[in-house]
Amino acid sequence: MTVAADAPSHCPRPRSTVVRRAGLHHGLLAVALLAALVLLTAVIAPATRAVARGARSGLRLGSVQLVPCADDPTRWCGSAALPLDRRTPDSPTIDIGFEWVPATAQPQGTVVVVDGGPGWATHHSRESYLKMLGPLLATRNVLLFDLRGTGRSQALTCPDLEHYAGQPSGPAFARTVGACGDLLDHTWRRPDGSWLHASELFGTVDATQDLADVLTRLGLSDVDLYGDSYGSWFAQVFATRHPSLLRTLTLDATYEVLGLDPWYASGATTARAAFTTACRRSPQCAARASTDAWRLVSALARRLRTAPLAGTTTGLDGEPTAVTVTVTTLVDLVNDAGSDPGIYRSLQAATQALLTRGDDAPLLRLAEQTIAHDGTNAAPPDFSSALYFAAACTDYPQLFDMASPAAERTRQLQRRIAAQPAATFAPFTAAEWTTVNAYTNSYDGCLNWPAPQRAHIPITTSPPLLPRTVPALVLGGDLDSLTPAVGGRHVAAQLGPSARFITVPNLTHITAMTDHTRPGPEACGQSLYRQFVRTPADLRHLDTSCTRHTPAIPTLADYPSRLADVDPVTPTPGNRARPPALRLASVGASAVGDALARSSYLTHGHNTGLRGGTWTVTGAPQAQFALTDVRWVTDATVNGTATWDHTSGAVTAHLRITPDSNADTGPGTAPDVSVDVTWNALAPHVPALVTGTAGGAPLHGILPAP
Template sequence: MLRTTVTAVALFTGLLAVPPESPPPPPAPPAHPCAAAAQRCEGRIQVPLDWSDPGSERIEVAFAWVPRKGATSTVLANPGGPLPALPMLPTLERTVDRQNLLVVEPRGLGASSPLDCPGLDLGRPETITACAARLGPRSRFFTTDQAVADMDAVRRALGLSEVTFYGISYGTLFAQAYAARFPGSTAGVFLDSVVPVGRDGYAIEPVRARTDLLELTCRSSRDCAATWSALVRRLRDRPDPAISMPTLQGMLPRLYEPVFGRELNAAAAAYLRGDPLPLRRLAEAAAAAPVPPLRGPGFAGLLSYKCGDARFPFDRDAPAAERERQLERFYAKKRPMRPFTVAELGGSTGWADWCVHWPTPRDNPPVPPRADHPDVPTATVAGDYDTHRPDEVARYFPHGDLIRVAGGGHSTTLGTDCARRALRSFLARTGALPRSCDVSSYRALRSFPRTAEDLPDAGDLDRRVVAAFATAADALVRRDPGSGSYRRLTEEPGLRGGRLVFDDKAATIRLEEVRFVNDLTVSGQVVLNPDGTATARLTAGGAETVLSWPAFRPLDPVPVSGSFGGRPFTARIPV
């Protein structure tokens, strides 16, 4: 059950029991000069490499302190990754705009004693092994259990009595670890895009293909997963050079983007019916989208956290060769990427394969398995298309407060107004939080028509008008603010011919003899207006057509008005 009233609840589940003996608190660090600052202050402190051994090597941790006039509370924020946090400070300042803000750079990253390995490439296992050997045993202390102790040391150096932890993505793991390890200084926790923690206290890194996301936009059949399985079998039997298996699987995580969410199921069904163009068009956009390189010296810090903080389908203390055998047995037995095989996806599923080569000899669960947890206000937001869907998050946090972001993806508080408002309301402790918010901007297509006669029926409306609207709507969705893969394009071929030219500065799309259906050519221009409507002046099948409709709204049918051949009309056109 989803609940959103902010109450004092047990923060995490399955991890209660007898609390362990607490070690004596470390001595209070000397007050940092930033403690007296009246404006943003960036500083550094020295901390032990191993917090269980005060005499261990000292390392340096960087932070930024942003005091706000009149603020009565402090937010300790981490934007996730785990990547350097300080470069995200301007974004976090805009998001947390009324409370004091503290951002601590996690050890091993960015400005905090970074771990670096020249030549590190996650696609080459031998460089991971070499990096681990280069860094030696000290790298085992660059993990979340140690990083949150650094964060608390900064809190104490600034003289702060307590903080509310706001974590995004991997930052939610820091938040859970901090709250469990430092309950006395935790005033509240807000989690955006949760990394769940298992009963053993380690993070859960899912290995799966995410075909479950297809169900969120499934309109073209009762069982889109079956359609997808049939598509994979078809491409396995008859490979299509335009659609590789990795590209096909890579479209699933993009379902939060309006173009892919709107079209992918219908495109898969069309392909199986002998119409490959819609799916090839999506595959071309997905394959061309820029992908950050998985190499660079700074990935050493990322490996240290991801491999040290999580459980994978192999033993943490096993040698690399045995880990590989255990992982292969897991793939063979569980087939987590079905309907794909791991070999079809290039032989790797990501972190599990990379972490095989990174030793994790220290027992360091981010959240102590026997820890008590603070009885403080908490809230969790989860997007439908997030790494963990709202129903999954609810299972991990059955006593917590959950806000579902319908149509949302990852890190919703950074890009979704309603999630950001919920965060601010939570931080200010003002009013009840919403049960959910909806950021959907489209309705999924039922099918891809080949001819004007295949289009959905719109009563007495001329089929050329319906085809003109379908063509214009197909062009406009590619400028939806959430369609990252398409917003970078300045032009694209029409589905079945012609060309689309995008001019975002002028908020226009030019259609040059575009064919969305085979038997009708459409030319003209679509304009996105400041009031949120779209207007189009088109020539469709030789007739002048003017259209106006609400843009980026999840409507079906869509209210459309305009004129055709000089005659005005109003209609409701199905998607």
């Protein structure tokens, strides 16, 4: 294991798509326009205090000289050399990096954004933050601040940890994490030549002081601080230690700093209710499936405990991939649903198919999709696994005493797991639940991390944590089991009377900042955030009407294997097509809906149908799909095209569905069906409209949005 240096040689540097908690936990403006505004605007505003703009190659902000960013010269980047260890005289320094986006019109202040993880680089999510801010960019400068140890702030890397190939939990993984901590302890030296105990120098307290120092050097105060996931945990600590630097505080998908439960038991409680809620709110699922989704999850846990499921599926790269589904896989699926709505959409239906018909194709594909998408981290500098554990093992409460030797920590953890009441994580045992990916909840990840040499207490005051002069907006999604809404309510109460908590229905982890490349229901969280930053004094009177209209996740009831299993399109006046043709029309719409849902996980533009055939997708925000012999069921093919407008959610498909010669279509025969199907992916309660022909007979009908 080695540590590579990023920039200064005295510093070490040591996923994309997953937001983590313990790990919790990752431009709308044209580049040319932004560059022109940066170069032509003479002064950045009273809110930024003294700003001198020099030649094209530089910009001065306070006492800091900014330069064009190396990876994109249209952006402004800066750094500050700060002590790695503020308690050591003549400590080595670490360069704390940030990115500056000037307001496009007359500035009225500065927004500071901090990403989560811990370990995510804030600049990695730059475009998503700019989308979140939207029209606020006209009057707000933006400071994207990378925490020490990630991104532009000299990202830590421990190669053995970054490239660990097995399940990221358990004894072997804990040893790899511990070796990373040992490496950090043998990277920097004190002036006398002895090693700095650096494994405890990347916690939240040190990082908050970094931000305070940078703001001071930039000449900034009265900033609007936004943090999501771990970024919100960081923001809580910053607000209690440096309230005088804040105008407002926004915490998105937050959890308690004070009184954080090392079991994270509220995650299991929330998951039980959330799967049932997601089904009840989806017309397709509510009409056909039991709304007690947790009953199916429990049955699947029993099945996998007896016999894990193994098979081959199509990976996100379109290639055949072997996958094994165990109880640990299911634990990860349940936990990852808190940040991945695709799991809420599919797990109940995939379980139904396996348990009732022995159809394993949907569950194998869902498991592989989750492992590949939610279980894979980006490489440094975008995400630092080393920083994840350097922060988590320093700051988060553990189920063992970090001051004890590793062997004793293991015994302490085992005793606590054995003593945990059986119902806490039912249907999973405590031993099963704690095998979850350590980047979700690090139950055993810190077992071998070096013992701290000093106490680290992020918040040292008692509630109320904020002065009344600093208003705070706390946001949470009601389907977020990673940082459950109950924790957000606790945080708002701890902050005091200047804070308000708002739940946004149907959202998973993070409500306002989302992936800028995909459509979604985050407009409500963005609206609440923008209202608050514009007029913080109106916090108690925000327009929250959007929370009554956030679209539900289009949760499936089942994955039919054959045409005979398919619920047909419901005929409307003017329909003359027979029931077999109505089933075919439903198959076509479902095949398109499946491709739309799957496309959000791909890094390239092609994949296969659930049971065969291929499809491609090109373009954005107008996504164009082409389906070739796609099989949603085993005995019919779907060919045609579809368009998905990411902005409006509108979907329009032109399809031809052909049954196999031996297809079981039920009573009557089924000719080829040609249909047009339209629906809105952001309005799942509005049914899809189907029009076309079947053997010359008009086909008209509706069905739940796919």
